[in-house]
Amino acid sequence: MTNTDTYNKVTAITVLLLIAGVCLAEYDLYCIGSSYIIDHEYIKSMADSAGIGLKAGRSEIFGNMRSIQERCHAKPLSSGNPLHELSTGTVDVLAMTATRPWRYTESEAGACAYFSKLLLQHNPDARIFIHDYWTVSPPDRSLYPELHGWDNVRGMHLGAIKIINLMAKKLNHKVYIVPVSVAVQVMREKITAGELEGYKHPDDLMSDSIHLSEMGRYIQACLTFCGAYRYDVRQLPGDVIGGRNQRRLKFSPNDAAIIHQVVYETVRNTLYSGWYKNEPDSLDAYMLHLQKGLKNWESFDKMYPASGSGTFTGDNGIQWNYTNVSSGKDGETLTDVFIIMRRGSSLSATIPGGIRDLHFAMYQNAEIEVKVDGKSMGTFKPVREGGWNNHYFKIKDMNKTGDATVEFTCRSLEAIMDNISWTAPK
Numbered sequence: 001m002t003n004t005d006t007y008n009k010v011t012a013i014t015v016l017l018l019i020a021g022v023c024l025a026e027y028d029l030y031c032i033g034s035s036y037i038i039d040h041e042y043i044k045s046m047a048d049s050a051g052i053g054l055k056a057g058r059s060e061i062f063g064n065m066r067s068i069q070e071r072c073h074a075k076p077l078s079s080g081n082p083l084h085e086l087s088t089g090t091v092d093v094l095a096m097t098a099t100r101p102w103r104y105t106e107s108e109a110g111a112c113a114y115f116s117k118l119l120l121q122h123n124p125d126a127r128i129f130i131h132d133y134w135t136v137s138p139p140d141r142s143l144y145p146e147l148h149g150w151d152n153v154r155g156m157h158l159g160a161i162k163i164i165n166l167m168a169k170k171l172n173h174k175v176y177i178v179p180v181s182v183a184v185q186v187m188r189e190k191i192t193a194g195e196l197e198g199y200k201h202p203d204d205l206m207s208d209s210i211h212l213s214e215m216g217r218y219i220q221a222c223l224t225f226c227g228a229y230r231y232d233v234r235q236l237p238g239d240v241i242g243g244r245n246q247r248r249l250k251f252s253p254n255d256a257a258i259i260h261q262v263v264y265e266t267v268r269n270t271l272y273s274g275w276y277k278n279e280p281d282s283l284d285a286y287m288l289h290l291q292k293g294l295k296n297w298e299s300f301d302k303m304y305p306a307s308g309s310g311t312f313t314g315d316n317g318i319q320w321n322y323t324n325v326s327s328g329k330d331g332e333t334l335t336d337v338f339i340i341m342r343r344g345s346s347l348s349a350t351i352p353g354g355i356r357d358l359h360f361a362m363y364q365n366a367e368i369e370v371k372v373d374g375k376s377m378g379t380f381k382p383v384r385e386g387g388w389n390n391h392y393f394k395i396k397d398m399n400k401t402g403d404a405t406v407e408f409t410c411r412s413l414e415a416i417m418d419n420i421s422w423t424a425p426k
Contacts (some may be wrong), residue, residue: 033097
């Protein structure tokens with residue numbers, strides 16, 4: 001079914017329902033996503049406390065965004081179906097939970113852009129958000145071996161930035177991030193430091209090994225409300241109705257003050273949050289602002305397709321040299337485009353301005369030696385057997401100033417690698 005067919009079908013059903021006297025649900029804020037979906041009831045309760053009239057709803061079709069896109073056409077065009085709700089023209093804020101943004105970036109970006117475009121056709125001033133991910137508990141679910149931590153936050157956030165870059169280019173519209181991972185990591189540290197009264201363990205933010213607890217879901221919703229409506233959440237009481245089974249969630253005054261302060265500071269100080277303190281006003285300036293978020297990151301998107309030996313100019317204008325390397329893309333292995341190396345294959349580049357920390361992702365069973373300025377930094381190999389198959393590594397505190405040469409050499413029969421990134425030296 002084409003977009004035009006979908007729109008005509010929605011319009012026809014809308015007319016019939018109006019004739020029949022049926023009142024359609026038309027929301028101001030609408031949420032779409034997987035089991036991590038942003039809690040619209042918490043947001044509605046926050047809006048009530050703030051004196052903001054807000055009708056919030058969510059899709060009743062769950063999954064990753066690409067599967068939701070596919071399944072919507074087979075479902076009734078009711079208020080629980082985004083194909084209906086986004087066509088009413090009343091939605092001002094669309095919040096989506098792109099699943100595993102560091103892995104399924106291109107497919108999730110395409111699906112999120114699909115729903116966003118449907119909304120923007122009827123409300124060109126709507127604000128579009130996706131959430132980034134959050135840190136998770138067990139070793140087989142962590143991007144980095146250290147678990148949690150700011151490296152995990154950084155890896156997850158980079159994936160989300162790539163998604164909103166792809167979406168913004170496709171839509172020619174500003175797209176924002178709900179910075180869940182940043183706020184959750186800050187809250188973990190505050191709980192560990194004993195600053196909260198009602199929460200004594202950092203995993204109180206989680207309901208299981210991967211999903212947020214009610215406290216975590218409240219923080220996620222609060223971040224969305226703060227960024228989408230540019231509301232100072234430090235004024236909220238910390239007494240809300242929402243979550244699973246419409247329960248009442250009440251924080252002590254101390255805990256409410258800490259949570260709301262963390263949320264406010266996270267939104268105001270995190271790029272692309274919807275209320276970042278230095279956000280450019282114009283669309284053109286914002287698009288340039290978005291591109292800077294991918295500085296010091298190589299995704300290999302500009303290398304595809306390639307095979308053999310040669311050079312390519314990457315995401316940051318850096319020239320990469322490769323020997324006996326192929327680029328691949330299957331939507332499952334690693335983030336969109338990845339490179340396939342064979343024993344003895346190499347990839348190298350000179351990084352202008354130097355390197356402090358070097359990050360890279362490898363698929364299971366790979367073994368890669370890394371050299372910086374000709375000095376071996378070691379041979380890296382994923383050690384865990386289960387869980388997600390993409391493993392991230394970090395070589396830290398090198399603090400190489402000036403131009404620095406990095407070289408990756410395959411020491412296994414085959415190695416798949418992706419997402420090289422680095423930080424500037426101190």
